[in-house]
Amino acid sequence: MGETDVLGSHTVTEPEIVAFATKYDPQPFHTDPEAARGTIFGGLIASGWHTCAIMMRLSVESARRKQAVLTGSPGVASCRWLKPVRPGDTLTVRAEVLETWASRSKPIGFVRSRVEAFNQRGEIVLSLVGLSMYGRRQEGSA
């Protein structure tokens, strides 16, 4: 427990922010750099769901490198968008294992983690507690 792991980094671009938001979160401060200047954010910011999606991508890539078999998630708790994410920001995602347990009936394990994304200034922009399921290697299997 308490083990913290850096999952990876991603630099967010303006076209990427606009593309995601145009499809899934079409609010002016996510889709229109010009209109965004007149909002409380003072410029274009990424949809919070986009930040979550970037975090997920980095998590999946990290699991793949470790040959861990993710098998879904029942959900997340307390997902907080703490700072705006702006074009050019480089996000780094780290995860801390809070708790693990094995299913009694299925060959899966549960891992509860605190996942945080921080920007190039070290500011945490996203913080969530997620629950992931992993496939377990059965004893005696290849």
Place this chain on the structure above:
Amino acid sequence: MGETDVLGSHTVTEPEIVAFATKYDPQPFHTDPEAARGTIFGGLIASGWHTCAIMMRLSVESARRKQAVLTGSPGVASCRWLKPVRPGDTLTVRAEVLETWASRSKPIGFVRSRVEAFNQRGEIVLSLVGLSMYGRRQEGSA
């Protein structure tokens, strides 16, 4: 309080599930219909983040119809993916207002809502409690 509102519906397609997941959640049960058949889900399912993104799209469109001015969100609590979302599922999103309050210092209001997406069989597939900020019309303004 306790007011429940249907925000809209969306039918999820296989290409849409694969496109989202290829970019943001590249796990076989989200990206590869063939490989998905061999997983515990027995077929392709949407990324939970994709379901959230669809929910957000319907929320933004609903707010626009009501001429409500969304101004961002500090986060969500207890986001649960309760049932798999499969190609062809029609999701309907409803929201129940749990709590509202006004900022003391800024012309914004806060609304805490329980948001649920259910499928064409009436099964809840996504349930979350979100906090949204809305612009308030100032007294005396146009």
